[in-house]
Amino acid sequence: MAYSYNVEEVPPDDVPCVEHDIRRAKKFLQKHSPVSGDSLYDHLTEVLAKILAERPKNAVDIFEELSRRAKEERFKTKSHHFRDVYIPPTQSEDAKKIIKLFQNVQSIYEGEGEKRETEDEEEEGDTRKKMPNMLDLLFYFEQTNVGLPRSQMVLLNLSIRKLIAESPIENVKFWGKVLGSPKSYYVVEADLKPEELNNRLERTAEEEERKRQEEQMRTEEKAKVEREAGETVEREAAEETEEAAGATEKKDQEGLELVFPPLPTHSWVPPPEVPPERIGTGANAKVYFVCNEPGLDKWIELPPVTPQQIVIARQIVRYCTGNLETPIHTFPPFPGTEKNYLRAQIARISATTQVSPIGFFTFGAGDEEEELMEEMEEGGVLSENVHYDPLPIKDLTDPSMSNWCHHAPYLLKQGRIVWWNPSGRAEDELEEEEEMDEEEEEDAKARVEKEVGPPLLTPLSEDAIVDGVTPWRALQSSRTQPDQAVALIRSNVWPGAFAFACGKCVHASPLFNNDFPLSRRICDIYVADKYKFPLGIEETARQGTVAKGRFYRETNQPGK
Amino acid sequence: MECSKLLETLDIFGYAGVCVGTENSQLLRNSLIILQGENHFQKCYYWGKIYGVQNDYHIAFGFKKDCMNDQMYYYSTDGLNWLLLPRANKYARFLTPLAINKFEGDPSIVTNVYNVNPPFPPNEDPKKYYDGPIPKELKEEDRLAATIEIIREDAVIIPRGAWFKCPNGDVIENSNFEGLGVSDVSYLKSYLHARPPQQKWNTNLLTRPDYNYALDFLDTIDMDVPSGCWNLQLLHGDRLVILHSLYWPGMTFYHKLHSPHYGFLYFGHGKKNMDVIFMV
Numbered sequence: 001m002a003y004s005y006n007v008e009e010v011p012p013d014d015v016p017c018v019e020h021d022i023r024r025a026k027k028f029l030q031k032h033s034p035v036s037g038d039s040l041y042d043h044l045t046e047v048l049a050k051i052l053a054e055r056p057k058n059a060v061d062i063f064e065e066l067s068r069r070a071k072e073e074r075f076k077t078k079s080h081h082f083r084d085v086y087i088p089p090t091q092s093e094d095a096k097k098i099i100k101l102f103q104n105v106q107s108i109y110e111g112e113g114e115k116r117e118t119e120d121e122e123e124e125g126d127t128r129k130k131m132p133n134m135l136d137l138l139f140y141f142e143q144t145n146v147g148l149p150r151s152q153m154v155l156l157n158l159s160i161r162k163l164i165a166e167s168p169i170e171n172v173k174f175w176g177k178v179l180g181s182p183k184s185y186y187v188v189e190a191d192l193k194p195e196e197l198n199n200r201l202e203r204t205a206e207e208e209e210r211k212r213q214e215e216q217m218r219t220e221e222k223a224k225v226e227r228e229a230g231e232t233v234e235r236e237a238a239e240e241t242e243e244a245a246g247a248t249e250k251k252d253q254e255g256l257e258l259v260f261p262p263l264p265t266h267s268w269v270p271p272p273e274v275p276p277e278r279i280g281t282g283a284n285a286k287v288y289f290v291c292n293e294p295g296l297d298k299w300i301e302l303p304p305v306t307p308q309q310i311v312i313a314r315q316i317v318r319y320c321t322g323n324l325e326t327p328i329h330t331f332p333p334f335p336g337t338e339k340n341y342l343r344a345q346i347a348r349i350s351a352t353t354q355v356s357p358i359g360f361f362t363f364g365a366g367d368e369e370e371e372l373m374e375e376m377e378e379g380g381v382l383s384e385n386v387h388y389d390p391l392p393i394k395d396l397t398d399p400s401m402s403n404w405c406h407h408a409p410y411l412l413k414q415g416r417i418v419w420w421n422p423s424g425r426a427e428d429e430l431e432e433e434e435e436m437d438e439e440e441e442e443d444a445k446a447r448v449e450k451e452v453g454p455p456l457l458t459p460l461s462e463d464a465i466v467d468g469v470t471p472w473r474a475l476q477s478s479r480t481q482p483d484q485a486v487a488l489i490r491s492n493v494w495p496g497a498f499a500f501a502c503g504k505c506v507h508a509s510p511l512f513n514n515d516f517p518l519s520r521r522i523c524d525i526y527v528a529d530k531y532k533f534p535l536g537i538e539e540t541a542r543q544g545t546v547a548k549g550r551f552y553r554e555t556n557q558p559g560k
Numbered sequence: 561m562e563c564s565k566l567l568e569t570l571d572i573f574g575y576a577g578v579c580v581g582t583e584n585s586q587l588l589r590n591s592l593i594i595l596q597g598e599n600h601f602q603k604c605y606y607w608g609k610i611y612g613v614q615n616d617y618h619i620a621f622g623f624k625k626d627c628m629n630d631q632m633y634y635y636s637t638d639g640l641n642w643l644l645l646p647r648a649n650k651y652a653r654f655l656t657p658l659a660i661n662k663f664e665g666d667p668s669i670v671t672n673v674y675n676v677n678p679p680f681p682p683n684e685d686p687k688k689y690y691d692g693p694i695p696k697e698l699k700e701e702d703r704l705a706a707t708i709e710i711i712r713e714d715a716v717i718i719p720r721g722a723w724f725k726c727p728n729g730d731v732i733e734n735s736n737f738e739g740l741g742v743s744d745v746s747y748l749k750s751y752l753h754a755r756p757p758q759q760k761w762n763t764n765l766l767t768r769p770d771y772n773y774a775l776d777f778l779d780t781i782d783m784d785v786p787s788g789c790w791n792l793q794l795l796h797g798d799r800l801v802i803l804h805s806l807y808w809p810g811m812t813f814y815h816k817l818h819s820p821h822y823g824f825l826y827f828g829h830g831k832k833n834m835d836v837i838f839m840v
Contacts, residue, residue: 057735062736090797091798143582144581145578146577146579147570147575147577149575150571151571152574152575179576181804181806317835317839319791477581480583
């Protein structure tokens, strides 16, 4: 009697019944969506099960995200039909190349090791010294807040070794990195071996000879054509004058005379083209190799630079693309493609930012003072000073910058390092004349003023301040431990150019670069973004030093 | 970049030619943790460095709750003592782009910026162009504040999905952010300006088919003019993406693929490169 409790029995509407409500709600939740085929009930179960299993922090805040992800996963498994197709990791191609590089370098070394055993120990020391050690560099630069990517440095080291083994070069140095969009360049600087240099010079001489002959032929032909043309013109002119004479007679008769002013002629003559410097001298003293990814790409040698390219490169700003063949569309038009532009900028950067502590480099090995002076006049060969006495950190970071000097020759306005006389006379002749007749020499000077740059090893304190920008800034890696600190100097003109000195370890050249002045450079390496170069500021910056530099040189002899 | 990650800079920002040295990173990390504690910041970031003639400015910022609107900036010349950077006022915003000299390294220095580089045609009345009395003197601290604000507007970015807009309007860091995938990472529209949006609210939603109200509330950088002003590089075997702003040389952003790690550092002179249009 009591209550017959039948679940299936539908209660009257006005009596609340929990079970029935639950059942109704459940039914609603279990309804399948016609679009996706899922039901909310299953979905919630899945999400809640996942939350309970994974127990994320603050699950309520990210609930939407969890729910979305659960749906995404369901969708993924449904559409995943090709389970059996294996996709190799994207880097496997690169990995193969890098492994090959490791094997290559190892075999080079083993081969060399056998050879070396037979050679003198001294020589061995020499060759070893020539190998750049990027990890060493990384160690010092890291302290001074200049970054080199660690993984790349190992590969760079290996690929430089491979480059040395494959090409006829010596004195290899990591010059820096030029940031570009979308790819950057790593740049290596080297000297050609003497044999290769001679070969190349011979080849260029032959080519020049051939060109000259061709040109001669062409001019002769042209002259012939012109002569013929001239004859016909003369003949015609003669006929015309006869006619004209007849006409004037007629005009005279009519009493009308029209006088026209002569047609204007332009008197502009293009300035003589400055010849490029020979390979192995001046701005082309070194050769440069570039690649986008060390270890993966081959090193490509950049062509020699011409003065025209340097002059134009000072007037334009351009961001490198990472492809050497990209045409450069600028005004004034740049003669060449991106590789020529890159090479010109490298020449400009090297000339301005290769610096070293005073006394680190000296002129030649001349003992006598006279010889020394002579060599300095001629911009003689620099060599590392064996007796270099490391300067204390306090002196190296002195804001006057008088303890650092340039060790790269100045790049003249003309775009050359050795001045070329446009009046066509060789310098030797000029000098002879000087001796013969001073007055005449003055005349010559009045005609074309010789461009002179500051001498080598001029201290940085002599650099001019342009646009209120002091060209250098000295820094110290650590203020708390000055006895272990590394001295760093940073170029304000070419952002990205750094040089450091720590005891006997000196890195003297640019580094990371944006290829524009006010770009970034990495030390003896120039790390910078290849954005743009300063518009000839750096040259002006060094120019102010000419007169003062000479005085300095006479009073303070470095390396004496 | 988060102050606790500073030790990793060498491997990331080395590609751009900068890093924070080991000693410096320890110094900055600890001094920033103290700064974070003193200010009750939820997170504290190292922003970068502005080079000066005598001193460099280290910049740091943090936020309490809202990672977009609550940012507070601090600066320091030695990395030890941090000073609050004031908000840039209207005068500073007007004068900063005119300044052509370098930062000196002394925040109290006052220079006459206007006379060195007058912005208006000399024979016309400047009142026509500028409302109110024209300021001419600029304090370096104000210039620093304005420079940082301008850089933030132009060049500070985040990957899409890193910030999350809550229904109440607060912007928080998305703890669920898993990083961009290979398919998205090489497109500029996957990166957003980390500033209050300047376009209409629906512009950014309409530009993508898979929009999300909570994520797509910021401006994307693919709309920036000219189109080549961001330099995107995939490095380290496609595991790291680096973006350089060509307008602000020295601004580098990184993001590790498939990971919530991202950040930026600025190491530069604090000057905008106005030649970008001619360089790309």
